Amino acid sequence: MEKRASFGRQALRQLILLIVSVIVIYPVLWVVQTAMTPAQEFRREIAVSSWSFDNFRDVVSTKDARGRWLFGRQLWNSLAVAGVTTLFGIFLALTGAYALSRFDFPGRETGLATLLVTQMFPGVVMAIPIYIILDKLKLLNSMWGLTLVYSTTAIPFCIWMLKGYIDTIPKDLEEAALLDGATRWQIFTRIALPLARPAIAVTALFSFMTAWNEFILAATFLNQETAYTLPVAIQRYVESEKTAWGHFAAAAILVSLPVVALFFALQRHLVGGLTAGSVK
Amino acid sequence: MASVTLRGVGKDFGATTILPSIDLEIADGTFLVLVGPSGCGKSTVLRIVAGLEAATRGDVAIDGESVTDKKPRDRDVAMVFQSYALYPHMTVRENLAFALRLRKDPQAAIDARVAEVGEMLGLGALLERFPRQLSGGQRQRVAMGRAIVRRPRVFLFDEPLSTLDAALRGKLRVELKRLHQQLKSTMIYVTHDQIEAMTLADQIVVLNGGVIQQHGTPDELYRRPANRFVAGFIGSPPMNFLDVEIAKDGDGSAMRAPGLELRLPERWPEGPAVLGLRPNDLVPSDDAAAPLSGEVDVVEPIGWEAHLHGRIGETPVCAQLTADVARRYEPASTIRFDIAPRALHLFDRDSGARLSAEAQDA
Numbered sequence: 174m175e176k177r178a179s180f181g182r183q184a185l186r187q188l189i190l191l192i193v194s195v196i197v198i199y200p201v202l203w204v205v206q207t208a209m210t211p212a213q214e215f216r217r218e219i220a221v222s223s224w225s226f227d228n229f230r231d232v233v234s235t236k237d238a239r240g241r242w243l244f245g246r247q248l249w250n251s252l253a254v255a256g257v258t259t260l261f262g263i264f265l266a267l268t269g270a271y272a273l274s275r276f277d278f279p280g281r282e283t284g285l286a287t288l289l290v291t292q293m294f295p296g297v298v299m300a301i302p303i304y305i306i307l308d309k310l311k312l313l314n315s316m317w318g319l320t321l322v323y324s325t326t327a328i329p330f331c332i333w334m335l336k337g338y339i340d341t342i343p344k345d346l347e348e349a350a351l352l353d354g355a356t357r358w359q360i361f362t363r364i365a366l367p368l369a370r371p372a373i374a375v376t377a378l379f380s381f382m383t384a385w386n387e388f389i390l391a392a393t394f395l396n397q398e399t400a401y402t403l404p405v406a407i408q409r410y411v412e413s414e415k416t417a418w419g420h421f422a423a424a425a426i427l428v429s430l431p432v433v434a435l436f437f438a439l440q441r442h443l444v445g446g447l448t449a450g451s452v453k
Numbered sequence: 454m455a456s457v458t459l460r461g462v463g464k465d466f467g468a469t470t471i472l473p474s475i476d477l478e479i480a481d482g483t484f485l486v487l488v489g490p491s492g493c494g495k496s497t498v499l500r501i502v503a504g505l506e507a508a509t510r511g512d513v514a515i516d517g518e519s520v521t522d523k524k525p526r527d528r529d530v531a532m533v534f535q536s537y538a539l540y541p542h543m544t545v546r547e548n549l550a551f552a553l554r555l556r557k558d559p560q561a562a563i564d565a566r567v568a569e570v571g572e573m574l575g576l577g578a579l580l581e582r583f584p585r586q587l588s589g590g591q592r593q594r595v596a597m598g599r600a601i602v603r604r605p606r607v608f609l610f611d612e613p614l615s616t617l618d619a620a621l622r623g624k625l626r627v628e629l630k631r632l633h634q635q636l637k638s639t640m641i642y643v644t645h646d647q648i649e650a651m652t653l654a655d656q657i658v659v660l661n662g663g664v665i666q667q668h669g670t671p672d673e674l675y676r677r678p679a680n681r682f683v684a685g686f687i688g689s690p691p692m693n694f695l696d697v698e699i700a701k702d703g704d705g706s707a708m709r710a711p712g713l714e715l716r717l718p719e720r721w722p723e724g725p726a727v728l729g730l731r732p733n734d735l736v737p738s739d740d741a742a743a744p745l746s747g748e749v750d751v752v753e754p755i756g757w758e759a760h761l762h763g764r765i766g767e768t769p770v771c772a773q774l775t776a777d778v779a780r781r782y783e784p785a786s787t788i789r790f791d792i793a794p795r796a797l798h799l800f801d802r803d804s805g806a807r808l809s810a811e812a813q814d815a
Contacts, residue, residue, distance in 0.1 A: 345538035348505050353552035353599070354526040367542045450585030450592065452536035 207422035215418050228423035237398055244406075251402040252431070253316050255384035258323040262380045263373060266328050270335035271361055275347070285336075288329040296326060300393050307394055314400045319391060323384040331376045338372035339365060343452045367447075374442035382432055403428045455516040455606035455639050456481045457502060462511030464497050464663075471497050472663040474511065479641065479656070484633050486642045488650040488686070489660035495643045498660070499609050502641060503532050515606055531600035532609040535616065537592045539584040545571075545595050546580040552603045570602045573635075574628075590621045597629075601636070610642040614649065626652055647687050651675070659683045681805035684729045684798055690760060693735075693770040695728045696802065711766025715744040715792070719810030726808060727800040732760070732773035734796035737782075743789035749782045763788060 178186070202219050209224045210216075237243040272278075273285060303322055304313070312318030342365060350360045366373070388404040395401055401409075407428060410421035459477040463470070472494045479485050487495040500506035502513055504525035512521050520528045531552075540548050546567055553563045571577045574594045584592055593613060600608055613629075614622045630653055633640055644650055650657050651671045659666040659674065659682070667679040671687075678684035684692045697710040699721050706721040707714075708728065735745070747765035759779035761772045772790065782788055799808040 343536065343538065345534045345536045346540060348503075348525075349532070349534060349538040349599070350540070350551070351505065351525045352503060352530065352532050353603070354555040355551075356526075359555065364540060448541045450583060450587065451539050451541035452534075 204422045204425055207418050208426050210419055213417040213419045215416070228419040229427065232420050232424045232427060241399075243398065246399050247401050247403050247406045250316060250400065251385060251404075251428075254319050254323065254402055255381050257316075257320045258327060258384040259377050259380040261320065262324045262327045262331055263377055265324070266331035266335055266376060267366070267369070267373065268361075269328070270332045270339055271365060273332065274336045274339040275344075285333075288332055291329050296387075297389055300390055303390070304393060313394055314397050316400070319394060319402070320384075322390055322394070323380075323387065327380045327383050331380060334376050334379070335369065335372050338369055342368050342448060345452055346448075370442045370447065371444060374439040378436060378439055381435055385428075385432060457607055457639060457641065458512075458514040458517070459498070459502070460512045460514070462498070462501060462508045462513060464494070464501065464506065465509045470663065475663075475665060477658065477665070477668070479639060481639055482637050484640045484642065484653060484655045486644060486650040486654035486657050487660060488644055488647055488657055489666075490686075491645055493660040494663035495645075495660050496611055497663075499532075499611055499641060499643045502607070503530055503609050504528050505532075528607075529603075529605050530607040530609055531603055531605035532611065533593075533596045533600050533613045535612040537584075537596040537616075539592060539595055539599075541584050544581050544583055545576060545587070545598075548584070548595055549576075549580075549598050549602050552599070566602055570598045573601070574598045589617050590625060593617065593625060594628075597632070601632070606639070608636075608638055608640040610640065612644050613642075615644070615646070622649075629653060648689060651687065657687075659686060661686075677807070678729075678798065679807055681727060681729065681800040684800065684807075688731055690732045690771045690773060692729045692731050692798070693768075694800075695730070695765060695768050695770070697726055697728045697799075699723050699726050699799075712746050713744060713765060717794070717797075717810075721799060721810050722808055725802045727802050727805075729798035729800060730770070730792060730796060732771045734792060735770070735772035735774075735790045736792070737772070737774060737778055738789045738791040740789065740791070743791050745790040745792065747788055747790075749784055749786050749788050751784065752779050752782060754779065761788070 199219070206219055207216070208228050209226070211223070211225050211227045233244050234242075235244045237246075273281060307313050307315075307318045307322070310318070312321065346364055346368075347360050350364050355363065386404060387402075388408065391402045391405045392408065395405060398406075403424070407421060407424045410417045410424060457477075457479040459475050462472065462475045462477075464472040475498060477498075487498060489495050497506060501508045504520070504523060508521065512519055514520065515528060515530070540551065543551065549567045549570060550563050553566060558566075567580070568577075571580055574597060576591070576594055576598060579587060579591060579595075584595065587595065596613065610629075614625055617625065626649060633653075642649075642653060654671050656668065657671055657674050658668045661682050666686075667674055667683045674683060674687050678687060678692075681694070685694070695710050695713060697708045697713060700707050700709070701720070701723055702716060704720070705716060705718045706723070707716050708721075708726075709715075710728070713728075745765060747763045747770060749761060749763045750769070751762045753760040753762065754776050757776055759774050759776045761774055761779050761782060763770055763772070772788075800806065801808055
């Protein structure tokens with residue numbers, strides 16, 4: 174039996190937890206409060222005054238100069254970029270990771286090391302060369318251009334993550350399937366994929382979040398309002414002379430909702446022990 | 454139902470030769486056990502037959518038709534893995550049906566066959582369970598069922614019982630034997646356990662260092678081991694070995710070693726040799742002229758029998774006696790043994806090859 178902590182220790186423990194909780198919760202509360210306060214002012218303290226959803230309504234109904242629904246367009250941009258990045262990235266990363274995990278071919282080790290090296294440069298460093306490439310390819314201000322950039326940054330990490338997981342799937346299972354008459358592709362789709370489900374879910378979430386939240390590259394490559402993704406659009410509320418804090422906070426909350434939703438949708442796949450009972 | 458032929462099959466991993474060259478003829482319906490210590494290449498032979506490993510040289514034929522260049526799925530062989538290798542995300546039913554589904558059998562035929570095999574292996578009540586919900590023995594039965602369900606030409610078993618506890622291993626061994634009697638298929642079974650080899654096999658192949666040491670029936674291997682390795686590997690407790698000197702003695706030979714003095718009526722090659730004696734061939738004797746004498750060290754009673762560990766000269770030996778007889782011997786006391794002439798196994802001291810008596814009319 175663990176000895177009961179003395180009152181003093183208990184109190185200290187609770188105090189530390191309380192302080193940490195406040196530090197964690199304060200920013201969230203601040204954003205929520207600012208979003209719910211119609212005045213576009215900056216306040217440090219959290220205090221309940223008048224609550225309203227005006228800021229959300231304003232943000233969602235933003236229109237461009239020609240009266241088209243700008244927020245909808247930008248939401249679509251973000252969803253399209255993040256969605257395609259995720260699907261495209263997962264497909265390439267899965268097939269790549271499977272090959273790197275299961276097949277022996279010249280350049281395998283070098284390839285893996287190279288993938289790792291690409292992760293060592295901060296994205297910003299690559300902004301200018303990528304800008305030049307996109308310019309040459311006429312892909313500036315285009316969703317495809319941005320998707321391409323996000324995929325290339327996300328795939329190496331996804332490959333490593335998926336390869337690490339696929340490595341843990343016993344090879345015996347695939348050999349058994351091979352003898353059962355399965356082709357390589359059938360083994361990939363019917364054995365490896367179902368068993369790699371947790372890793373695929375995590376990787377999908379990672380890809381989606383990377384693309385969804387990315388700001389610097391998007392701000393560099395997009396200079397038309399209608400091509401903006403939401404993070405770039407949000408920044409519009411923070412201007413040097415006047416900041417619309419209420420709109421900014423409301424937009425920030427709206428932007429975080431799809432990620433939360435995706436997380437809950439994928440959560441049921443994040444389970445361990447999928448290969449339990451298969452070997453030994 | 455098929456015969457399997459290996460001609461000059463060899464395997465190198467980089468610069469390391471695992472199998473120099475294996476020639477093996479396995480008749481239709483034979484239960485052949487490949488046995489040997491770990492690392493002897495027995496699993497590699499099995500994997501080459503399965504097509505999971507490519508042979509560096511040589512040819513594998515099933516029913517006279519070369520399958521060396523065929524993919525595993527085109528060989529019509531089934532394998533039971535040491536690790537079971539059940540598909541963890543499928544139920545027992547789906548595991549059993551997987552191969553049939555892949556070859557697009559009609560659903561009704563699949564259902565019937567899965568039910569039949571499930572019945573045969575006592576898995577009927579477990580069909581909707583997942584592998585993780587099964588015990589070790591049940592999992593191994595599913596693994597066997599997955600092989601049986603396809604009616605393959607050849608069954609391959611890679612140490613299928615080695616992860617189970619002793620009691621279960623014994624039970625499944627009997628089931629496997631019954632299965633072979635029922636299916637009458639060609640089965641190749643790999644194990645390092647000589648008891649499994651002896652109890653299951655029609656034919657045993659003993660492998661060591663990638664080289665076939667002997668190929669024969671369990672009885673042949675037990676009674677007439679071809680060399681010292683096979684002699685020491687087959688049989689439990691293992692055969693005792695004594696370094697002896699053989700000299701000419703009249704028409705016959707005399708065999709001597711510390712604690713051993715034996716006249717042999719036949720003429721044996723003179724010089725140093727190794728005498729092999731099975732523990733159950735050592736018969737305690739009260740006769741002071743008995744050829745073997747040693748000192749008792751420890752007596753291990755095991756129910757109706759006992760293992761008497763002692764020393765002849767400086768060599769430790771084990772004798773398998775009935776518990777009643779063993780009880781008469783105290784530690785540190787002297788014990789004498791008689792040996793029947795047919796119980797003698799003599800081996801060359803250097804090569805380990807079995808020695809034979811020279812023909813009488815020489």
